[in-house]
Amino acid sequence: MSVTSNTEYGVRPRFWFAVYQLLWHLLLPLAFVRLAWRSRHSFAYLHHIPERLGFGYERPNTKGSIWIHAVSVGETRAAQPLIEAYLARGESILLTHMTLNGRRTGQQLFGPAIASGKIRQVYLPYDLCWCVEHFLRSFKPKFGLFMETEAWPTVVFRCAEIGLPLFLVNARLSERSAHRVNQFGKAGRALFQAFAGILAQTEFDAGRYCSLGVKNVSITGNLKFDVPLDAKLVQQGKDWQAELHAINRLMVCAASTRDGEEAIILSAWKELLLSNVFKVQPLLCLVPRHPERFTEVAEQIQSAGLKFRCRSEWQGTPTDCEQLDVILGDSMGEMPMYYSASNLVVMGGSLLPFGGQNLIEACAAGCPVLLGEHTYNFQQAALDAVAIGVAGRISGDLLFGETLALTESLKDLLLNSSELSKMSEAAKAYSIEHQGATKKILAALDQQLYSLS
Template sequence: MSVTSNSEYGARPRFWFAVYQLLWHLLLPLAFIRLVWRARHSFAYLHHIPERLGFGYGKLITQGSIWIHAVSVGETRAAQPLIEAYLARGESILLTHMTLNGRRTGKQLFGQAIAAGKIRQVYLPYDLCWSVEHFLRSFKPKFGLFMETEAWPTVVFRCKDLSLPLFLVNARLSERSARRVSQFGNAGRALFQAFAGILAQTEFDAERYRSLGVRNVIVSGNLKFDVPLDSKLVKQGKTWQGELHAAKRLMVCAASTRDGEEAIILRAWKGLLLSNAFEVQPLLCLVPRHPERFAEVAHQIEAAGLTFRRRTEWLDTPTESAKLDVVLGNSMGEMPMYYSASDLVVMGGSLLPFGGQNLIEACAAGCPVLLGEHTYNFQQAALDAIAMGAAKRVNGDLLLGEAVALTEALKGLLSNRAELAQMSAAAIAYSVEHQGATKKILAALDQQNFSLS
């Protein structure tokens, strides 16, 4: 893959770009109102406001860094092996985010490097010409790597204008998203064609980008297979699982659930408990994807008549769960612990049409996965996991009032310890087999005609 000269592509869709800029300026006040609204939950939403306009970076700006944009939590974690590889080479990193939780995750993962000045962490400014211009001219990065699905038109086109190589790495594009891009005609296609190159997770993703007229596309695999699990959290999880197993109790983790899915899961769980299929009732660990929904989900558990406690009510791993039906996972950054403690995962985002969430981390922890039908954001990963026996898909309508299909799927797996053990071994094999994306991405970028010194 080689860096493509700007002349290869048609002119920027100037009319639509002008409309886009106008809309951004009109909606800018709403963006700040949204931050103020979110500050009800955490005042940190109002921190670093000037950065969102391309200013407020201070006098100590390191130029010539490798710029990695990871919009939120998942992208930041996925970028970890790539960031660590560049730090090991002695490179400095400019790490940008769009969300508060993404920034918090970056600080959690790379706190030492940030303190040492090897990583500079800021918000990517809103996609306005003047804010993007000031950001790029302040930092003058060596080249940019956008994680997964991010493609902000002002940033992408301005990097192209400045001959600043910008790559989309660990890139994925669902069939639904590809259709949406195509609806914008040349304007949508020009956006992805303006990247210097796209390094896609799977051949499915690569073909969708090629269908948009992008020629510089290679398949490099999924970085999330290379992300190591936090050993301390894994140990905590195994300790918790040992205590549960000593009491002859299994645990199911409903991970990264979205609005509407908790109701389905709680109906299914109540049906499972009322079935009296187990000598010792299993435990549900319910972990909503968005922290701002923790209180709402707690009310749903109470309304379902299930006994529960919040994870934050324990200092270490929950040890007093004998009489509980549910543990509410209302903590951040502890998914490896929840997965390591669990015997089965119900993957959120897949029960309703949200496109699914990342199942790779659960498999790396050796935890079998139960999926709904909506996995289009992780199509290849889901198909491969099912093919290897690491995951199963729920058959039936999950919107039925009693969520019978999910109840039966849970009952069938939890009643078969041998099958769970086979799926656990398959999950680990699946996660190991697909590692190596970091090396492929580094090798592809090393072949470019800019210096990585």
């Protein structure tokens, strides 16, 4: 499905762009200070520093490659089916990231292709003219695909000026973000108008892009429905769940939690355990979104007086957890295992105003979901999931630490095995029904690139 508007192609706003470049030059030293600060957790933050400035590439010329930019973990995973489809066509890929965890995820997913040279992986440079110019001259891709929400002005406008087609793929735009763009007037709208095309996830997203005057918008669905779950991790999760069920124990996964949400969840969990309504107390698996917060969250669990162990203390699937209240999921890339082992998921990012995290992977594992009120980053997926009974909403405001609503929502579902089973089957059907975005995106890109040639 295609939606069009008749605004002229976006043009670089000279005054605002000059201000933007000045700010970037002033803030550049702080960017390196930030990397140095983060290197306290991993020295890898200081690797590939020249790439951040558009230099230091080994074998830089990959002319004719398809350039896919996936800023971090979620975008890299979402890009997987698209990357695999292009590799199957015999194409080479230039894969760029902004974050260390995004790069690590790319290495994990595409290690053999990277080793063989079919995929080249680097950091996207900071959005300064001279950095971007050297990057584009070094790699000379035939076209570019930016995943989901990325829109760096220098990159976008420069690609438009040199005739390099750049598309925003699997694109989403919340109402809040659209309002922010409009606050910048013509300068903000010109940024999205400068894309060769935008392939949006939903009608909501497409409508917002059109309201910004974007010339070429298509609705192609959400790539995350096409991302396959790691079969080995799924089996590990199922084995773990079977061991828990053998002792009549249920598990709740609090997934991709953000700063402030862990305190709410731990408070609600203590209330749940103290209610004494379960013959065998359920187990909480708490998985923070950002690895650098693992130590901080471990301290919170300890301060709450709950017995816990870290996932990293097990070599395989955790088994000796009968006496534990909480397991801290301090590992990377194991969400399919956590979901497959759980009877219910509390989706992080939605309890406080962070916009929510992706619930699709949990649904693919057949795990029912509890959502807070804040799901504007995944508006359509959340609305659909609630409407068909895959997900439930936590009624009540959690912003000021009122945890009773969360406690009662958990209690109601964990004590209703037939409802959990019904939601689980609906979740699997929901994830299968919405697959197919990869084929739609490939077809749309083929058509648009042909029209541009």
